[in-house]
Amino acid sequence: AEAIEVLSMTQNDPLCQNTNMSGDSKDVLTDFEYLRTKAYDLAHDRFGNRIYIRGLIEFTNICKNDCYYCGIRKSNSHVDRYRLTKDQILACADEGYVLGFRTFVLQGGEDGGFSDGAIADIVRCIKERHPDCAVTLSFGEHSYETYKLWRMAGADRYLLRHETANRKHYERLHPEKMSYDNRVRCLYNLKSLGYQVGSGFMVGSPYQTSVNLAEDLHFLAKLQPQMIGIGPYVPHKETPFAKMEQGTVRQTLVMISMLRLMFPKALIPSTTSLGTIAADGRERGFMHGANVVMPNLSPVSVRKKYELYDNKICTGEESAQCRGCLDRRAEAFGFQIVVDRGDYIS
Ligand code: SAM
Numbered sequence: 019a020e021a022i023e024v025l026s027m028t029q030n031d032p033l034c035q036n037t038n039m040s041g042d043s044k045d046v047l048t049d050f051e052y053l054r055t056k057a058y059d060l061a062h063d064r065f066g067n068r069i070y071i072r073g074l075i076e077f078t079n080i081c082k083n084d085c086y087y088c089g090i091r092k093s094n095s096h097v098d099r100y101r102l103t104k105d106q107i108l109a110c111a112d113e114g115y116v117l118g119f120r121t122f123v124l125q126g127g128e129d130g131g132f133s134d135g136a137i138a139d140i141v142r143c144i145k146e147r148h149p150d151c152a153v154t155l156s157f158g159e160h161s162y163e164t165y166k167l168w169r170m171a172g173a174d175r176y177l178l179r180h181e182t183a184n185r186k187h188y189e190r191l192h193p194e195k196m197s198y199d200n201r202v203r204c205l206y207n208l209k210s211l212g213y214q215v216g217s218g219f220m221v222g223s224p225y226q227t228s229v230n231l232a233e234d235l236h237f238l239a240k241l242q243p244q245m246i247g248i249g250p251y252v253p254h255k256e257t258p259f260a261k262m263e264q265g266t267v268r269q270t271l272v273m274i275s276m277l278r279l280m281f282p283k284a285l286i287p288s289t290t291s292l293g294t295i296a297a298d299g300r301e302r303g304f305m306h307g308a309n310v311v312m313p314n315l316s317p318v319s320v321r322k323k324y325e326l327y328d329n330k331i332c333t334g335e336e337s338a339q340c341r342g343c344l345d346r347r348a349e350a351f352g353f354q355i356v357v358d359r360g361d362y363i364s
C-alpha cells in the first residue's frame with residue numbers, strides 16, 4: 019500500500035531531478051519509470067509488440083442495479099434506454115469479423131429483458147457463424163446454472179470486475195441490495211465452469227485508499243484470473259458520485275505495471291476510461307504493460323447511450339471504425355494490433 023501511495027504521487031522521487039519530464043532517464047530512473055520499464059520488458063518478453071483486440075458490443079443499457087458510480091444505473095432517468103435485437107448483435111459480430119476481430123465481448127447492464135435462453139441462443143449463433151472466434155460475456159451476476167448454460171452454448175470467457183476487494187468499501191459503492199459475497203461467489207463459479215475469467219476494479223473510486231488497492235491485488239492473487247481490467251473512476255453527472263474526484267492517469271499506470279509484474283501471462287486491457295481522461299491514455303497503458311484493447315463495435319446510433327461516465331470516447335460518428343484508428347495509434351508507439359483470438363496461454 020505504501021509503494022502504491024508513493025509511486026502514485028507525481029515527482030515522488032528526489033532523484034527526479036536527474037530525469038526529464040517525459041521520463042527519459044539521464045543518469046538514473048525514477049521509481050515510477052523503473053516500475054514501468056520492468057512491466058514493459060516482461061510484457062514484451064512474453065507478447066512481443068503484439069496487442070490483442072476484442073470487439074465490444076454494448077447490447078443493452080437497461081440495468082436493474084443502481085451502482086452509485088455508474089451512468090446507466092436504473093435510477094438515472096435521463097438515459098435513453100435501448101436493447102439491441104439478436105439480428106443487430108449478429109450484424110455487429112459479422113462486421114467485426116471482416117475488420118479482423120476474433121473475440122467479441124457482449125457487454126450489458128443487468129437487463130432481465132434477455133432470458134437466459136436468449137443469451138445462450140445469441141452465443142450459439144455467433145459461434146456457428148464464426149467458429150474461429152471467442153465469445154466473452156460481460157453481463158453481471160447470475161446463478162451457477164445460468165453461467166453453465168451459457169458456457170455449454172459456447173461462451174469462452176466472462177468479465178466481471180470485483181470492483182473492490184474490501185467489503186466495507188464495496189458497500190459504500192453499491193446499494194444494500196447488492197452483495198459483495200455474491201460477486202465473489204460468481205467469480206469462483208465462473209472459474210469452476212472453465213471460463214477464462216476477467217476481474218478488476220476502478221482506480222480512484224470514491225473512498226478508495228491505497229490499502230484498498232493493495233487488497234485488490236491480494237484478492238486477484240488468490241483468484242488468479244486470466245484477464246484483469248482496470249481503469250480510472252470517471253464521474254458521471256447524473257449519479258450520486260457526480261462530484262467525486264476522478265482517478266488519475268498516474269495511479270492507473272502504476273496499477274497496470276504492478277498487475278503485469280504479478281501476472282506475467284495475464285491479458286490486461288488498456289481501457290476506454292484511461293483513454294477518456296488522457297488523449298494518449300491507452301497507448302501509455304501499453305507502455306506500462308497492458309496488452310489488450312477493446313474497441314467499440316456497437317452500432318454508432320447507440321454508443322452515446324452507453325455512457326457509464328462523462329465524456330466517454332469513441333461514441334461519435336467518426337468512431338464507426340475504431341479498428342483503423344487504433345491500428346495507427348498503436349503503431350505510433352511501436353505496437354502491432356493482431357488478428358488473433360488472444361487466448362490466455364498458461
Ligand atoms: N453489468 C456488467 C457488470 O456489472 O459487470 C457489465 C457492465 S458494467 C457497466 C462494466 C464496468 O464499468 C463495471 O464493472 C465498472 O467497473 C465500470 N464502470 C461503471 N461506471 C464507471 C465509472 N463511472 N467510471 C469508470 N468505470 C466505470
Ligand code: FES
Binds near residue numbers: 082090
Ligand atoms: Fe448496472 Fe452497476 S448499475 S451493474
